[in-house]
Amino acid sequence: MTDGTTENTTSAGEAEPRPPLLRRLVHSRVARAVTAAGLVGVLLGAGTVAWRTDTLPLFSSDPCWGTFDDTLTERMFGDRETVAETQQLQPDPSSGTAVYGQCRITGYEDGEKARAAKQLTVQVRRPAGYGRQDVWPAEFLAADMAPLGSGLTGMVSPSRAWLALPESCTGQVGVLSAPAVVDLAMGDAAVSGSVPEHDREDRAALADAVVAVANGVRKELGCSGRFSAPATDKLAALVPWREADPDTLCGIEGLSVPAEYSASLRHGRAGVGGGATRTCEAGSIYPPGDLRLTTVVDPGLARIFADEAGNGGTRLERVKDGGPSGFGSIDVTRGVYLAQCRTGDVAFVVERMKSVGSEKGQRPNLVRALLPRYVEAEAERVGCGPVRLKLPEVLE
Incomplete structure (x- = not known):
């Protein structure tokens, strides 16, 4: 690639110049989506699939709200x-x-035919939890997410990043609504690079990108103020998968995996604290793991799980004098408890991400076995404890 353009090739092997509009849109830097009608024709004519054609009339003239410089x-x-x-x-x-x-933004490899090689998807939205059939927590609250730091309410991994926008800019939300966020997704969240140095570089780039986009969104909305650049050289160490200790799951003393599941949950990784969330995962193969345990200490983000805590299954109750007020629910795949701590709402979540096998055909309820001790230990860790739960005799 020399001048930022490529050529189409005819069946006879002769080079045929690209249409002028396509040459203007596809180049070595980010292309601007000029008009809806023109973009549809260009994308389909180039042999690619138009993205969300139902929203194309809403395309703006600046890529990602003018946030991606060279x-x-x-x-x-x-x-x-x-x-x-x-x-x-x-x-x-x-x-x-x-x-x-x-x-x-889609990156294409050079060659005879354009081939998508890398793609970044950016969204501005209010994430919802599982009660509203939203998979945002599964993608953006994984164990490999590290806090952005520098007073930024957000997290980043080698393939995902998110940053909460100030309510002074986006408007006050309801008691059951999460704050608006900017989130970035690059490829499959379940696949990370095999070389740690590459993962560190990708994570640092995503951290800078999510802050740049969030600042662009604030400007686009006419809001004052800017987020400070993240200290990418101070991000927490990458979280590796390693052999898990079944007697101290997530590094929590007394949180033991039932013996019937020890073979299925023999690997794990535990995220770092100090951010909006802390997550740990376990599984027989990795990534992404079969079991996930999450503590959300940011009150706004904890509201993502309010619907699930209230209506996700059989009601959970605290034992007498069992800590601060709260509410929760449990079923065979997920237990959620939302505690009303001094610092605001904190969510505790134990969930099976997929079916977890057990030995000898025995299948004790894994969520039921882990939730009480996990909530008790994590509540103590974050200064919300003690929280002691009373499990229902039968799960609905």
Whole structure:
């Protein structure tokens, strides 16, 4: 690639120049999605699939709200040719506030035919929990997420990043609604690089990118103030998968895996504290693991689990004098307790991400076995304890 353009090839092998509009849109830096109609024709004509065609009339003229400069784009995509599609920020249909929008940047390999090699998806939204059929927690609250630090309410991994926007900019939310966030996804969350140095570089680039996009969104919404750049050289160490100790799951003394599941949960990884959430995972193969335990200490983010805590299964109760007020529920796949601590709501979640086998055909309820001790230990750790739960005799 020399001048930032490539050529189409005819069946006879002769080079045929690209249409002028496509040459303008596909180049060595981020392309601008000029018009909806023109973009649809270009994408389909190039042999790619148009993205969310139902929202195309809302595309803006600046990629990702003008946030990706040449330096950041090169860090994310190298010297690949890129195409960007950006949707205007618009009122969120669930809340009526102007905090909804999407952007996608695709990097293509050089060659005879354009082949997508790397893709970044950016969303501005209010995440919801499992009670509303949203998979956001599964993707963005994984054990490999590290706090962004520097007073930023957000987290980052080699493939995912998110940052909460200030309510002074996006509008006050209801008691059961989470704050608006900017989130970035690069590829499959279950696949990380095999070389730690590459993971560190990818994570640092995503950390800078999510802050840059969040600042662009604030400017687009007409809000004052900017987020400070993250201290990427001070991010927590990468979280490796390793042999798990079945008697101290998540590093918690007394949190023991039932013997019937020891073979199925023999590997694990535990996230670091100090951020909005702390998650640990365990499984027989990795990633992403079969079992996940999460503590959410940011009160706004904890509201993601309010629906599930109230309506996700059989009601949980505290024992007498069992700590601060709260409510929760449990079923065979997930237990959620939302405690009303002095610092605000804290969510404790134990969930089977997929079916976990047990030895000898015996299947004691794994969530039931782990939830009480996990909540008790984590509540003590975050200064909310003691919280002691009374389990229902039968799960509905």
